[in-house]
Amino acid sequence: MKSFLKYxxxxxxxxxxxxxxLISTRFPGFADPANLRQVFNDTSILMILALGQxxxxxxxxIDLSMASNLCFTGMVVAMLNAAHPAIPIPVLIVIAxxxxxxxxxxxxxxxxxxxxPSIVVTLGTLTIYRGATFVVSGGAWVNADQMSPDxxxxxxxxxxxxxxxxxxxxxxxxxxxxxxxxxxIGRSIYAIGVNPTASVYAGIDVGRTKFxxxxxxxxxxxxxxxxxISRYVIASVEVANGYELNIIAACVIGGISIAGGIGSVGGxxxxxxxxGIISNALPVINISPFWQMAISxxxxxxxxxxxxxxxxxxGRIILRKxxxx
Amino acid sequence: MDxxxxxxxxxxxxxxxxxxxxxxxxxxxxxxxxxxxxxxxLHNVSLSLYPGQVTALIGENGAGKSTLVKIMTGIYQPDSGxxxxxxxxxxxxxxxxxxxxxxxxxxxxxVLFDDLSVAENIFLGHAPxxxxxxxxxxxxxxxxREVLExxxxxxxxxxxxxxxxxxxxxxxxAVARAMSIDARIVIMDEPTAALSMKEIEELFLLIExxxxxxxxxxxxxxxxxxxxxxxxxxxxxxxGEMVGEGLLKDAGQNEIVRMMVGRNVDHxxxxxxxxIGAPVLSVSGLSHPTEFDDIGFELRKGEILGFYxxxxxxxxxxxxxxxxxxxxxxxxxxxxxxxxxxxxxxxxIEAGIVYVPEERGKQGxxxxxxxFQNVSLPSLxxxxxxxxxxxxEEFSLARSYTERLDLRASxxxxxxxxxxxxxxxxxxxxxxxxxxxKVIILDEPTKGIDIGSKAAVHGFMAELVAQxxxxxxxxxxxPEILGMSDRVVVMREGRVAATYDNKGLDAETLVRTxxxxxx
Numbered sequence: 001m002k003s004f005l006k007y008x009x010x011x012x013x014x015x016x017x018x019x020x021x022l023i024s025t026r027f028p029g030f031a032d033p034a035n036l037r038q039v040f041n042d043t044s045i046l047m048i049l050a051l052g053q054x055x056x057x058x059x060x061x062i063d064l065s066m067a068s069n070l071c072f073t074g075m076v077v078a079m080l081n082a083a084h085p086a087i088p089i090p091v092l093i094v095i096a097x098x099x100x101x102x103x104x105x106x107x108x109x110x111x112x113x114x115x116x117p118s119i120v121v122t123l124g125t126l127t128i129y130r131g132a133t134f135v136v137s138g139g140a141w142v143n144a145d146q147m148s149p150d151x152x153x154x155x156x157x158x159x160x161x162x163x164x165x166x167x168x169x170x171x172x173x174x175x176x177x178x179x180x181x182x183x184x185i186g187r188s189i190y191a192i193g194v195n196p197t198a199s200v201y202a203g204i205d206v207g208r209t210k211f212x213x214x215x216x217x218x219x220x221x222x223x224x225x226x227x228x229i230s231r232y233v234i235a236s237v238e239v240a241n242g243y244e245l246n247i248i249a250a251c252v253i254g255g256i257s258i259a260g261g262i263g264s265v266g267g268x269x270x271x272x273x274x275x276g277i278i279s280n281a282l283p284v285i286n287i288s289p290f291w292q293m294a295i296s297x298x299x300x301x302x303x304x305x306x307x308x309x310x311x312x313x314x315g316r317i318i319l320r321k322x323x324x325x
Numbered sequence: 326m327d328x329x330x331x332x333x334x335x336x337x338x339x340x341x342x343x344x345x346x347x348x349x350x351x352x353x354x355x356x357x358x359x360x361x362x363x364x365x366x367l368h369n370v371s372l373s374l375y376p377g378q379v380t381a382l383i384g385e386n387g388a389g390k391s392t393l394v395k396i397m398t399g400i401y402q403p404d405s406g407x408x409x410x411x412x413x414x415x416x417x418x419x420x421x422x423x424x425x426x427x428x429x430x431x432x433x434x435x436v437l438f439d440d441l442s443v444a445e446n447i448f449l450g451h452a453p454x455x456x457x458x459x460x461x462x463x464x465x466x467x468x469x470r471e472v473l474e475x476x477x478x479x480x481x482x483x484x485x486x487x488x489x490x491x492x493x494x495x496x497x498x499a500v501a502r503a504m505s506i507d508a509r510i511v512i513m514d515e516p517t518a519a520l521s522m523k524e525i526e527e528l529f530l531l532i533e534x535x536x537x538x539x540x541x542x543x544x545x546x547x548x549x550x551x552x553x554x555x556x557x558x559x560x561x562x563x564x565g566e567m568v569g570e571g572l573l574k575d576a577g578q579n580e581i582v583r584m585m586v587g588r589n590v591d592h593x594x595x596x597x598x599x600x601i602g603a604p605v606l607s608v609s610g611l612s613h614p615t616e617f618d619d620i621g622f623e624l625r626k627g628e629i630l631g632f633y634x635x636x637x638x639x640x641x642x643x644x645x646x647x648x649x650x651x652x653x654x655x656x657x658x659x660x661x662x663x664x665x666x667x668x669x670x671x672x673x674i675e676a677g678i679v680y681v682p683e684e685r686g687k688q689g690x691x692x693x694x695x696x697f698q699n700v701s702l703p704s705l706x707x708x709x710x711x712x713x714x715x716x717x718e719e720f721s722l723a724r725s726y727t728e729r730l731d732l733r734a735s736x737x738x739x740x741x742x743x744x745x746x747x748x749x750x751x752x753x754x755x756x757x758x759x760x761x762x763k764v765i766i767l768d769e770p771t772k773g774i775d776i777g778s779k780a781a782v783h784g785f786m787a788e789l790v791a792q793x794x795x796x797x798x799x800x801x802x803x804p805e806i807l808g809m810s811d812r813v814v815v816m817r818e819g820r821v822a823a824t825y826d827n828k829g830l831d832a833e834t835l836v837r838t839x840x841x842x843x844x
Contacts, residue, residue, distance in 0.1 A: 184705045184712045191702055194693040201650065201682055202703040202756070203671035261693055 008255045012270045026285040043276025044169035047269050050250040051176045052220025054268040055213045058193045060260030061118035066221045067243035068129035073099045073225030075133045078142040078235035085148040096226040097219050104218010108211035134237045142235040177265045193261030253303045351376045351541040357406030366392040370567040374541035381552040382545045384562035398430050399423035427509035431499045439488035444469035447502045472501045493524035512543045547635045586832035594808030595787040602626030605795045606764050611656030616642040617819040624795045631810030632799040634839050639819040640799045644766045648680030649673040677763035690749050692742035697723035700756045726755035747778025766797040803832045
């Protein structure tokens, strides 16, 4: 399975290279390293969010509230910054992580203790968290002129040739890679996604593991909240409205199975990059935004078809075994 | 038609009309064979069903009864053999074709549609139409009521949702459906398993009615009292072969039990010299609200304790309670003299009890993960340090246990899904051994695996107890129970029926105890 997964990711990588090649024929500067670095930086927030969503999807759950969490947490840190510009940015980031964690823990608690399907829980909190944003802000915006220069510039500072935002994304990618491949919780996440019953017999607490993945996606939502607000320098109730679908799309294109248990960090990152390239490049080469939507949609369906073909052969083996037993 | 005349009490049951040699069978199966990869399910079996008669199909679990039912209903295709209906050679290439020949099966759990009405369930697929091709609801309801009336089941409302009916009434609906398609061959696959005494009586009246209507009925049950009550003929299967048939009035229970269990020795069990020590696990008064009651037994060091019983006797449920997977309301479990109360599987693994579940695919292997990750799954706490995995240790743990079980795989990083059933079972066993347990519970450890893998699993069990582990083996296979166990606990209907020392114990005693037949 591992080698097969790599195979699938290599295909996605090849697809991305071909896409860049095609775009370069219309817009020669696109493949320049400087421009690619820019695309990476532009996609950083989506990549981070896709990783948070990935751990949830791996456990056969889904977090629809991530974009609302982002909006709420972003508003909270923006208002804090406007009221107390002296609070250092690292402290604000920690606050964003904690606020996100609380929102994620609420989702996780409802899924774990009350045993409500995650799609229902997060469909509810999707609305609640956005409504809560309205309540804390009173419907008002926080504009660029209310934010401190540090708040806005922190992620733009170049460090060893890359902006801090890109470094944060790389750090998150590395962290997720380690967690998913080298820790007990990472292994448990895959195991309960592939076979929850066998995991129970093996002594894994399925409910608690799901609680933890919602805490992770919540923290990621919070972190992305600060990054988003400081990048687009406006905090409002409308921030990232509907963006949860882009996050899920990145995961699906990246080969993460909605049925759980299958997917990798590399896949989620490449899936996000694919969407990032499309949204970056197509306007430049004068392709209408409607085509852009059609291409993203086709990529999702293509990814699902390819993944289903990969899994079908396995399914047959299981079926034969079941009949023989 | 007049149905009341046929609804006589049991004692006045008329001699079945078709018992004479002159009656020709409605359905004949002859020389039917069917194999699955690695398993020979049926070999050269034959079966005849006669109009107006009930034939009981008798056999242990795994004797091939379900496979035969699937062939008769067109779900499986036989590898060889002939199917004849009313003397005409026929093929049943699909479920639809079997339906077309008037063959219908009523299963233990009815396969009907819970959210549709009774009338819709009865006429699904052959509902009366109006001139315009739409469903004629009025006629359908009327016909449904008529069919139910004929069966004396007029108390069932044709407009009720099926899910609001009890199981017995669902069976009635299933039979009504069979009547409405003018089914001529009715297969009942353990229909009484989930029914109360009263409901079973109602079902028997219904079967009498089907007989009186001239239907050929195949009745599959484990329960001898039911078979003698309702059936006219019997056919006995053993290990996928037909070993006897005839009229029930000519055959005693003991004779049929002998046919079920008598077999050639085709499998050599490992020779052991058990060194049995002090009690390791003792269970007393273990009770569950619905599944089992007052279970008590002792497992000693170095012992293999067999658990035999019919399907549904509560053996797996008891084991799952001991393994902390389901909670029990009462009772005491002690391990090495210490009382334990496992609240989760992790608790009992920690205490030293592991349960290797029955359904390999659903509860055992994690297909999609490589072999070594499957083996280490319950031992992750030991192979990691503050939550961080130590891959080298994981690999060496997996290697040492898979090598001892002689696992055939090209690499431990291979996905378990690519292994054969027997090798998957070895992975599951390796996974549990790797937790270094004191007591290992194996639930149907060799179900559905080939002879070679069976021998490997048996050999390994012998090795385990030689090393001082204690094994509980739940098995429905008599040779395995007799060949491997030091003592045998027989369960019946959620209780311990008897405990035997396996010295001179014979298969017939076990079957009789499990079925509740007096010697």
